[in-house]
Amino acid sequence: MNQPETYLHELLAKAHWTDEECRWLLHYLDHTPGTALQTHLLERFRQQGFEPQHQQLSDGILARIHARIQPAAPVTPVMPMYRRWWNIAAAAVLVGAAVAGGIYWLRPVANVQTAGVQALPAVTDVAPGGNKARLVLGNGQAVLLDQAADGPIAGSGEQVHKQDAELVYGPGGGSGSNTLITPNGGQFRVQLADGTKVWLNAASSLQYPAAFTGSDRTVTLKGEAYFEVAQNADKPFFVNVNGMTVQVLGTHFNVNAYAEEKHFTTTLLEGAVRVVAGNQRLTLAPGQQTTLEQHSGVLQRSAGDTENAVAWKNGLFTFKNDELVAVMRDISRWYDVSVVFEDGADEKIHVTGAMRRQEYLQQALKILELTADLHFEVQGRTVTVRKK
Numbered sequence: 610m611n612q613p614e615t616y617l618h619e620l621l622a623k624a625h626w627t628d629e630e631c632r633w634l635l636h637y638l639d640h641t642p643g644t645a646l647q648t649h650l651l652e653r654f655r656q657q658g659f660e661p662q663h664q665q666l667s668d669g670i671l672a673r674i675h676a677r678i679q680p681a682a683p684v685t686p687v688m689p690m691y692r693r694w695w696n697i698a699a700a701a702v703l704v705g706a707a708v709a710g711g712i713y714w715l716r717p718v719a720n721v722q723t724a725g726v727q728a729l730p731a732v733t734d735v736a737p738g739g740n741k742a743r744l745v746l747g748n749g750q751a752v753l754l755d756q757a758a759d760g761p762i763a764g765s766g767e768q769v770h771k772q773d774a775e776l777v778y779g780p781g782g783g784s785g786s787n788t789l790i791t792p793n794g795g796q797f798r799v800q801l802a803d804g805t806k807v808w809l810n811a812a813s814s815l816q817y818p819a820a821f822t823g824s825d826r827t828v829t830l831k832g833e834a835y836f837e838v839a840q841n842a843d844k845p846f847f848v849n850v851n852g853m854t855v856q857v858l859g860t861h862f863n864v865n866a867y868a869e870e871k872h873f874t875t876t877l878l879e880g881a882v883r884v885v886a887g888n889q890r891l892t893l894a895p896g897q898q899t900t901l902e903q904h905s906g907v908l909q910r911s912a913g914d915t916e917n918a919v920a921w922k923n924g925l926f927t928f929k930n931d932e933l934v935a936v937m938r939d940i941s942r943w944y945d946v947s948v949v950f951e952d953g954a955d956e957k958i959h960v961t962g963a964m965r966r967q968e969y970l971q972q973a974l975k976i977l978e979l980t981a982d983l984h985f986e987v988q989g990r991t992v993t994v995r996k997k
Contacts (some may be wrong), residue, residue, distance in 0.1 A: 692844060735944050738945065740796060743789075775800065778802040787820055803841065815829070815834060833865045838857050842858055855882050863922075873901040877896070878895060878918075924967065941992075946990045948991075
């Protein structure tokens with residue numbers, strides 16, 4: 610056995626690792642191809658505890674472990690993330706941050722009501738979502754954009770053009786209200802007549818005027834979208850969501866407002882926004898977010914996680930201590946599948962980690978299995994979650 614492997618075995622036998630030993634592991638993982646030994650390292654890493662001040666080291670080590678032991682997959686270019694170890698996720702599949710403060714990758718908590726189902730054998734894999742959407746023009750005409758050719762959209766008066774996965778409205782924009790709708794497994798971009806750019810996530814819709822002719826710019830969102838609003842101090846921009854309004858002049862922000870989630874979140878990256886819900890009004894600074902609890906209607910402001918908020922736009926799934934049931938709703942929307950929890954499979958375990966949205970379904974589920982006492986089986990477009 611060569612010297613690095615000998616040293617690695619010594620580390621695996623230790624109860625704790627120093628900062629220097631962690632940095633040695635980072636170098637080792639960056640310069641060593643995948644081996645069975647590294648698979649054992651992953652299991653050992655799961656058992657290793659880290660104090661909060663060492664979390665960045667642990668994140669980097671785990672990222673490199675998964676970059677080495679996961680099978681190669683087609684790489685789709687993604688937009689760069691903002692900082693720290695998320696940059697690694699654009700090129701490699703990641704799962705789970707290491708334990709910090711006693712919280713492991715997946716930790717069981719209270720059980721919730723589940724459905725009893727029979728085991729289903731795995732069959733043909735399910736492809737990830739892609740650039741799919743339907744545009745409904747003001748005259749009622751519907752256009753399937755993933756089937757439409759690039760160029761002017763018929764019926765739009767030459768004012769709306771499709772280019773790859775983006776709609777672009779001319780300054781005139783046309784007349785009436787347009788609606789862009791993404792299905793499960795779809796996403797799309799649109800540049801509105803004022804120059805505002807919007808990224809629409811899966812199972813979402815955005816209603817907007819073909820041209821902003823009034824004293825303001827108002828759009829209506831269902832689901833999730835990321836906005837880069839063109840500045841116009843004389844014509845404020847409003848995003849209406851069920852029970853909430855986001856008021857802006859010119860800014861970058863993300864709104865997550867899926868009806869099936871417990872709360873709506875607005876996360877600000879640049880500029881300033883005011884979030885209004887009933888008689889509650891909160892103004893955000895960059896890096897902050899609001900949370901509107903759907904059940905109580907309470908609006909709260911807190912420090913936001915901009916990386917996590919816009920990860921979907923940058924080609925990643927990211928989970929930070931999220932309940933598995935919420936994670937599987939994300940999976941369901943992107944892969945257009947149904948998810949069933951078998952009796953005994955805990956929906957409430959918490960998940961922390963990241964993976965590429967371009968993974969096929971079976972690979973994505975295998976990544977989750979690496980850190981959970983759970984098993985996923987796929988039949989057609991149904992995913993069954995069961996305890997191992």
